Amino acid sequence: MTPKLWFSMVFLGGLAVLGALVPLLPFDPNAIDPEAMVQPPSIVHWFGTDDLGRDILLRSLYGARISLVVGLVSVSISLMIGVSIGLIAGFMGGLGDAIIMRCIDVMMALPTLFLILMVQVVLEPSMLNVMVVIGATSWMGMARLVRAEVLSIKERVFVTACRARGIAEKTVLMKHILPHTLNPVIVAAMLGMGGAILVESVLSFLGLGVQPPHASWGNMLENSLGYLRSAPWMALIPGVLITLTVLSLNFLGDGLWLLLDPKAKESHVKRS
């Protein structure tokens, strides 16, 4: 356990616990207070208040709920798509593999952010759409990773042994090959979750993600635009929170990789 890992676990754990408990408090994050508009951080409002007098600490914690949920769900979606496609492509080989890989090449050449923006503007922007769209446009790296793993595992002796014992192909794939691909997948999932949180913040910042009055870090930043000079804390706090959350996830991914993969120390290269 390195200091980086400790920092990440404590930060993410704290954020998750606070985010889970905050709705139990008798405070409304959307409560407008005309008496306390645009106040700098103070003892009453630790992170200050925004242009409508709403408490930024409270809104940040509600924003944490959004970011963590969006991160988790979109990564699960991209995991499901990426792992299945990677498994199929790697196991099948030949023409099918070639076709799938070319499709992935096409997907990877597209500017994903624009596709996501496009979908969001066409459908009603909602949290569910945000998660599905991010998941559906971020699985390609995962698929490539799993495919590469499967290609090398397929050649190992134990797979030949399985076949020799007459185990069905499907069982070989699901029971014997899939578990061996999990370590790199877990690492990629951590990095992917950070990526998803970043994309969500961009979407909400552009007004195409989580809709006001619901607080998300991205739309809090959008809200801060007119007050950059007069109330810099409104822009500062959500940005720092996004950075620390994504940083923790990246540290976690990196640290887990070193823990899970004994060979990682030699070939320590970021995978995503």
Add this chain to the structure above:
Amino acid sequence: MSIIAKRLIQAIPLVFGASFVSFLMMHLAPGDPTIMFMDPSVSQNDLDQVRENLGLNAPLLVQYFHWVSALLQGNFGYSYITGQPVFDAICERLPATLMLSVASLSLILLITFPLGILCGYKKDTWVDDSITIFSFLGLSIPTFWLGLMFILVFSLQLDWLPTSGFMDPLLRDAPWYQQLASVLRHMALPLLTITVGGIAGLIRYNRFSMIKILAQDYITAARARGLSERRICFKHALKNALLPIITILGLDLPSLIGGSFIIEYIFSWPGMGQLGVQAVFQRDYPILMATIFFSSVLIIIGNVLADVSYAMADPRISSPRKGAA
């Protein structure tokens, strides 16, 4: 067949694939651009006429075929909003985008190589640790927020640089060197933002690549022959460490280009990114399709260039790598 020709041929289906996806995306969308003309004074007949004129009534594949064949003649259609030819709109914006991306790419390379290699060479020292922490931080900061912070510090607080735009409009008739100076001042903040974001990822690749090379037998052999550390580092290790970076750079292009689009929007830099984001808000499909298509083509060209230069730099590769992933 030479590698260059092979790579180019492989890129053609990619370009078509990208064009089809960008076309499909726009047309599966339920949003209808004729909504724009929805005002009570327009009759249903006129509305149908507008749909017919815009070619929105034909079957999807027919529309795609029309689009591609027009596209091959350099006709990308017309903007739904301004009526301007899309090709002109894109070409107007391309120089600003290319200017920003070429400048940031060069800056990123100039900074990452020495730092990454220093990192790899000084593995596990405080130099390495601090650069690594910095690169993690750079990977985690939302670039658009970093841009806002730069505006806050350098424009609003210190008043050193302009917040947005391309050139001071008062300088329209000024001599070219004054105009150039103004453009450079406007470019400084977006450039800085993109560069900080881009450096972070690449430094780590450089570091790992250097560490891997330094662990190889031929470096030990060079040490055993009593060559100076400097000579080993710069003459023997560096060249080989640079090779994999070329590929990584190609793979990183989409995120670099995608990231710079948001930055263009934040700083009102008149490039393709800003055009595209505006088109999203206005549902200007022809512009949007062209933006997506053009940026895909930029990315594909970047990847082909990376592959080709890799093949030319590495004598071990005489045929494309098999199963490269």
